[in-house]
Amino acid sequence: MERFSRFVLAKRRAIAALWVVLLLGGGWASSVLSKHLNQSFTIAGTPSAAASDALVAQYHVGGGLDPLVPVFVLPPGVTPEAARAKLEPALAAVPGRVVDYYNSGNRAFLGADGRTMFALVFTPAVNDQVKDAKVQTDAARVLPRRLAAAAPAGTQVHVTGITPLSSNGNGGGNGVLAEALLGAAGALIVLAFVFGSFLALLPLMIAAVSILSSYLVVLLLSEFMKVQAVVQYMVGLIGLGVAIDYSLLLVTRWREEVAHGADNETAVHRAMATAGRAVLVSGLTVALGLLSLIVVPIQFMRSIGIGGMLIPVVSVAVTLTLLPIALTGFGRRLDWPRLRHEDKPSRAWTAWARWVVRHRWIAAGLALLVLVPLAVAALGIHEGDPTTDSLAKSGDARQGLVALRTADIPSGVLNPYVVLTPPNTSGSQVTVSAISHGLYAAIAVTTPPPGTEKTPTTRWPMTVILPSDxxxxxxxxxxxxxxxxxxxxxxxxxxVASSALANIDNIHKMYGQFPLLLAVLAILTFLVLARTFRSLLLPAKAVLANLLSVAAAYGGMVLIWQDGHGSHAIWGIPATGGIPFWIPMIVFAFLYGLSMDYEVFILSRMREEFDAGARTDDAVVVGLGRTGRLVTSAALILFLAFAALASAPSTFLKIFATGLGIGILLDATVVRALLVPALVSLFGRWNWVLPAWAARLLRVEPSP
Incomplete structure (x- = not known):
């Protein structure tokens, strides 16, 4: 790394100019990137996807979305039959495929009070999830006024459904840029506390260059493959945390070398040789964690893995090239008023490390007392979309849902099953089978779509099943x-097209390869860390600690969101009853890589101290004393970035951000400040052993 840093400083003008060009190009790319990203989370090749495609092909409706559900609460004394003359033509004129009391004659569309009535509107679809969702959202906005104008005077009209509930009543929310700015503001406060000087601005500069350059690379990548839109959030928020983490470690080590009397350039070379190496290894482990998603046989997950991998790669490149140039050029001038010094390890963290070493069994036990119950709670995870109660707190869609329940109509009608039977088969067989399950209703749709009554058709007969749950x-x-x-x-x-079945099929396809992903990632991580730490025990412990940390984060999501122990108190949202199927996989990839940052930061310094002649316990004390403040500060910055993401209006993004935030806090505090130093102290000299045969395979020097 020292040779590399000399090369960087020798070519400083060309390298700085290159990053300026990439920064300007990234600024332009950030303004047009969203138009080039794929918004769909559709998983092809499943039975439910085939049914959804058939529904679109034959009836031009659905598109994988649950229908809109208009709800009418008629005024006292007015029956559905009395309102037929006004409501029947109004419903028949709604674009799409409408199934209601008037065209089916099924009294399941009427509530127990005799005045509440609902309908199902399968909106037009073209098999493009983004366009289909926009059509449905626009229809949900205009239908209440249009239907209310046709209804008898005094009728309450609401339009509910999964799509309007998901987007209604959650406030305006912030864009990704606003959330990144919120995270940056929090990061600046933390960095000002860490450095006590204007050096706090340097990590933010590195983050800005990393994020915008990553946007440019993602834009180029989108020309060759479909890139999921969530990558834009990942670059803005995860990139902010990772780039600051890396520059924080390097700048702190540079200050330490300067405090020990090194001149500016020598301090840069020493920092690159030590902290720079840790940054390189850390970036590699984060990239591996995200790239492991390519094992999942789903296009949008692979695009998230490849797009997400770019964030740590670009951040490492910027940190190891542009930051040494900045430190050499104006680092000392920015290091003012220097309220904090790096000549000695942190007194507070040194004292904490000594306590952990003296009471290592207690420290390890306390850490496990927190992590194991959370990991056990993760066993109860239910992968499913949030319940309707957790989607909207207010608004027209919420009022429609309340009106249904008040009339004893189950909310399961918002998730109907659409059954397509081959031509010349008996639809009654399907209806009888459905009713035998005790479902709410089964409706054979016999009327053709408006305007196609005289058109010959080979459409498969369509039956709509209304579940209770x-x-x-x-x-x-x-x-x-x-x-x-x-x-x-x-x-x-x-x-059979159904959101419930789509969720089941998606889970099976996504997690069918999860054991393979775990095995590949664990082996690759072990090999990288074994070569870095020149040890077999340390990387094995790091992999197991990371898996335990991720499991604890899952448990936190289950308790806070699925069971509701926190979601209502913090966000005013009831228990979701489930975690969306894609969130655990992405949270795993992120946390496994990001939390390894802290493992590398701490253990690299401990290994350095041990190689310099320190006893294991002394290496633990100095290593944690030097890196403890960095790790907790870096974790706090990432947590603030995730807190900014949790301010987004979507319940799905709130759950995602919560999982990441819990994982980072647990990892930086319970795992790295308690469990890791306690275990290193417990294992003593065994931490540093690398047999000759293993050293030959890894192509490093053996450790006795």
Whole structure:
């Protein structure tokens, strides 16, 4: 690394100019990037996806979305039959495919009070999830006024459904740029406390160059493959935390060398040889964690893995090239008024490390007392979309949901199953099978779409099944799976489109390769860390500690969101009953890589002290004394970035940000400040052993 730093300083003008060009190009790319990203989370190749595609092909509706549900609460004395003359033509004129009391004659569309009535509106679709969702969102906005104008005077009209509930009543929210700025403001406060000088501005400069350059690279990548839109959030917020982490470590080590009497350039070379090496290894482990997503046989997950991998790679490149140039050029001038000094380890962290070493069994026990119960709670995770109660707190969609329940109409009607049976088969077989499950209703859709009555058609007959339980619940998913199985047995070739079944199929496809992902990632991480630390025990412990940390983060999501022990108190949102299927996978990839940052930062310094002749316990004390403040500060910066993401209006993003935030805080405090130093102290000299045979395989010097 020292040779590399000499090369960087020798070519400083060309390298600085290159990053200025990339910064300007990234600024332009950030303004157009969102137009080039893929918004869809659709997973192709599943039975539910085939059913959804068939529904779009034959009826031009659905698109994988649950229908809109207009709800009418008629005034006292007015029955649905009395309102038929006004409401029937109004519903028939709604674009898409409408199934209601008037065209089906099924009294399941009427509430127990005799005055509440609902309908199902399957909106037009073109098999593009983003366009289909926009069509449905626009329809949910205009339908209440249009239907209210046609309804009898005094009728309450609401339009509910999964899409309007997901976007309604959650406030305006912030864009990704505003959230990144919020995270940057919090980072500046933390950095000012860490450095006590204007050096706090340097990590933010490195973060700005890293983020904007990453946007440019992602834009170029989008020309060759579909890149999921969530990558834009990852670059803005995760990039902010990672780039600051790396520059924080390097700048702190540079200050330490300067405090020990080194001149500016020598201090840069020494910092690169030590902290720079840790940054390189750390960036590699983060990149491996994200790149491991390519093992998952799903296009959008692979694009997240490849796009996400660019963040640490670019951040490492900027940190190891532009930051040494900045430190050499104006580092000393920025290091004013120098309220903090790096000539000695942190007194508070040194005292804490001594306590951990003296009471290592107690420290390890306390850490496990926190982590193990959370990991056990993770075993109860239910992968499913949030329940309707957790999607919207107010608004028209919420009022429609309340009106349904008041009339004893189950909320499961928002997640109907659409059954397509092959031509010339008996639809009654499907209906009888559905009713045998005790579902709310089964409606055979016999009327053709408006304008196609005289058009010859080979459409498969369509039956709509109304379940009692929502697709988000375990019972709802169980009934959906059982119902599909019986339909397929009753009428071979039957297709069933359902959000509950889509969730089941997506989970199976996404997590079918999860054991392989774990194995590949664990082996690669072990090899990288074994070569870095020249040890077999340290990397094995690091992998196990990381897995325990991720499991604890899952447990936190389960308790806070799925069970509601925190979601209502913090955000005013009831228990979701489930965690969206894509969140655990992405949280795993992020946390496994990001938390390894702290492992590398701490253990690299401990290894350095041990190699310099320190006893294991002394290496633990000095290593934690030197890096403890950095790790907690870096974790706090990342936590602030995730807190900014949690301010987004979407419940899905709140859950995602919570999982990441919990994981980072647990890892930086319980794992790295308690468990890791306690275990290193417990294992003593065994931490540093690398047999000759292993050293030959890894191509490093053996450790006795």
């Amino acid at each position: 929502e697709a988000a619940t375990s019972q709802g998913q169980h009934i959906a799976k059982l119902t599909r199985t019986e339909f397929e047995h009753a009428v071979p070739g039957t297709l």
